[in-house]
Amino acid sequence: MKNDVTRRFALSTLAAGAGLAVMGSVVPMPAQAMTQARAKTLVDALVADINDVIASGKSEAAMYVEFERIFARYADVPTIASYALGVDSRRATPAQMREFTTVFQRYISVKYGRRFREFIGGRIEVQEARAVKNFYEVKSLAKLRGQAPFEVTFLVSDRSGKDLFFNLFIEGINMLLTERTEIGAMLDRRGGNIDAMIADLRASA
Amino acid sequence: MGNPVPQATQFHSTRSVGRILTRALPLVAVLILAACTVPEGYVARDGVNDPFEEQNRKVHAFNKSVDRGVLRPLSRGYDKVVPDEMQVMVNNFAGNLSTPRLVVNNLLQGNVEGALTNTTRFLLNSTIGFAGLVDVGEIAGLDEVDTDFGETLHVWGVSEGYYVETPFRGPSTQRDAVGRIVDLFLNPLPEALSGTQNDIRIGAQVVDVVGDRARFGQTVDSVLYDSADSYAQSRLIYLQSRRFALGRSGEADYDDPYDLGTTDPYDDPYEDPYEE
Numbered sequence: 001m002k003n004d005v006t007r008r009f010a011l012s013t014l015a016a017g018a019g020l021a022v023m024g025s026v027v028p029m030p031a032q033a034m035t036q037a038r039a040k041t042l043v044d045a046l047v048a049d050i051n052d053v054i055a056s057g058k059s060e061a062a063m064y065v066e067f068e069r070i071f072a073r074y075a076d077v078p079t080i081a082s083y084a085l086g087v088d089s090r091r092a093t094p095a096q097m098r099e100f101t102t103v104f105q106r107y108i109s110v111k112y113g114r115r116f117r118e119f120i121g122g123r124i125e126v127q128e129a130r131a132v133k134n135f136y137e138v139k140s141l142a143k144l145r146g147q148a149p150f151e152v153t154f155l156v157s158d159r160s161g162k163d164l165f166f167n168l169f170i171e172g173i174n175m176l177l178t179e180r181t182e183i184g185a186m187l188d189r190r191g192g193n194i195d196a197m198i199a200d201l202r203a204s205a
Numbered sequence: 206m207g208n209p210v211p212q213a214t215q216f217h218s219t220r221s222v223g224r225i226l227t228r229a230l231p232l233v234a235v236l237i238l239a240a241c242t243v244p245e246g247y248v249a250r251d252g253v254n255d256p257f258e259e260q261n262r263k264v265h266a267f268n269k270s271v272d273r274g275v276l277r278p279l280s281r282g283y284d285k286v287v288p289d290e291m292q293v294m295v296n297n298f299a300g301n302l303s304t305p306r307l308v309v310n311n312l313l314q315g316n317v318e319g320a321l322t323n324t325t326r327f328l329l330n331s332t333i334g335f336a337g338l339v340d341v342g343e344i345a346g347l348d349e350v351d352t353d354f355g356e357t358l359h360v361w362g363v364s365e366g367y368y369v370e371t372p373f374r375g376p377s378t379q380r381d382a383v384g385r386i387v388d389l390f391l392n393p394l395p396e397a398l399s400g401t402q403n404d405i406r407i408g409a410q411v412v413d414v415v416g417d418r419a420r421f422g423q424t425v426d427s428v429l430y431d432s433a434d435s436y437a438q439s440r441l442i443y444l445q446s447r448r449f450a451l452g453r454s455g456e457a458d459y460d461d462p463y464d465l466g467t468t469d470p471y472d473d474p475y476e477d478p479y480e481e
Contacts, residue, residue, distance in 0.1 A: 083478040086250060111427075118423070134477060148348060159479050166478060172449020173442055176478065177251050181441050184250040185434030204431075 034158040039136030040129040042163045043154050046074040047124045047140055054119050067113035068106060076157070076164040077105050083166075084179040088187060088194065096194050103198055107205040108179070115170065121145045124152060134159075135166075142170075251441050253368060261370040265436045268375055269429055272418075277426075280418035292416055294338040299413035300349070301330045301337025302406050306392035310352045314360040319350035354391060355384025359451050368440055376443035 053066045071077065081101040082089040089097065122144035129138040135157040143149045155167040167176045183197070190196035248254045255261065287295075304327040311320035326342030326349060334341040342349070358380050359365070366379025374385060395403050418425065432438040 079478050114423070114427070134479070157479065169449075171446055172452075173445045177445075178438070178441060181249075181251045181437050182433055185432070185437055189433055200433075 034136065034156075034163060036129045036131060036136060038158075038163055039138050039156040040126065042074065042156055042165065043129070043138040043140065044126050046070065046154070046165065047126050049074075050116060050119075051123050054116060054123065060117065063117060064110050064113045067116065068109035071109045071112075072105060074165055076160045076162075076166045077101060079160060079166050080108070080176065080179070081105070083176050084183045086180050086184060088184075088192070092194050096198070100194070100198050100201075103202045103205065104183075107201050108175075110205050112168075112175070119144055122147075129156075138165075249437065249440075251437070253440060253444065255368050255440065257367055257369055261368065261440075262436050264370040264372055265439065267372060268370065269435065271373065272425075272429060276415065276418050277422075279415050280422060283412075283415050284419040284422070287416075292419070295409065295412055295416055296420075297330070297334070297340045298337045299409045299416075300340075301327065301334070302394060302409065303392060304330075304349075305394045306388060307350065307352055309391045309393065310354055310357050310388075311350060313354075313357045314352065316350070316352075319352070322347055322350050353381075353384055354387040355381035356451055358384055365447075368444060370436075370439070376439050378444070378447070381447065 049070045050067075053063055053070070056063070056066075058066065078097075078101050081104040082097065084104065085092065085097075085100060092100065119142060122142060124140050124142050127139040127141055129136050131137075132155075135155055138154045138156055140152045140154070141149045142152050150171045151169070152171075153169040154165045156163060156165045158164075160166075167174065169175070183201075186197045186200055187194070190200065249258075284292075304323050308320050308323045308327070311317075311323060326340075326347050329341045329345065329347075330337045330339070333339075355378075363380050365381065369377050369379055369382050371377050371382050371385070374382075377385065395406070398406060428438050428442060429435045
């Protein structure tokens, strides 16, 4: 992501250089604090991509592929996935976490893609960003045909190392919490067996 | 979108019952809220404290069977047979008939502006809107100020109480369940209408329930039939949308419309996943 190269950025990049070199392919990100403008920039780009897909007139299946690409690009998927798994993420093996995250990404793209498909003929307009706690809240308004506009809110942070959204609210309905409930119920149904839950999740998406 | 939960038929209210209940209701409300002995609380994964869960789940199973057996098939047939334009008209017509109830609640909440907006809408729609078939108010830029007696109680400072799933009507809270009962008798319109007119009114409202189920069909289906635990999903979604709608009225602190408390993790939807 392009940013103003400030002195602080230059210094911190130099300082981080050695570490990043070891990490190999990781793209260096400015270590400066995220700004309101950057949070809004991210959501502007995200919403523009969603609007393009809504307006594209592609088939349902093709749209889900697009939504997954968008989700992977703009969302902090590992953080969202591990929140959804809740306390059970602590006992999951790294391999299970990796697999779960991959399957979860597909599942969430289809599920929320389905909601966004209802937006066909309408569009989302980004409103404003503001700092909340340690992150940013960016509000947008979904304007659909024959319906009162409603709020879609994104929460954005750079603590993954990149500017990404980690939660969204459609009319106040919290994605993280909804998915924690859903994944938790899927786990319960399988007596807490993570592998079986992942298999179910894969089958459902 | 909107209330994702199927709503079933409104009860036919006779005038005398209405009068008695309107007088007795404050007492009834207090009794319902106070007399519920609260079992040992169990806080779910999503942070909801749901002491009535066992009973609620039974009602949920019942509601789901009503939806599967009656409401969903009806709504699918309705959607297939009735043209979209007519569906909109039925929805407008039924909505217009319930507008006086909104005005009463607006006034009880001290929301004079909302009462004026809804009254204007009612007058416009009932006349040049062909008895409410056309939503002239909306065309004129007057959006309905939707409300109910549950919100009135909220404005009066009554807390939501515990989550309850009510037969036919679905997800609610103790406060909002009381509100729904009161709302059945708050509409002054039936008093002004003839017997036949009231039959039409009630008929339209029943059809509108089917229409709503058709309109929000996919969303309701996904919650009721695609979730791993449809009870927990309905509960979570209801509570979130309800709190969101009430916070938006401007009464609550708008700076953080979702943050309604601090101790309950559910009440902090801006919970920071990076700090877990």
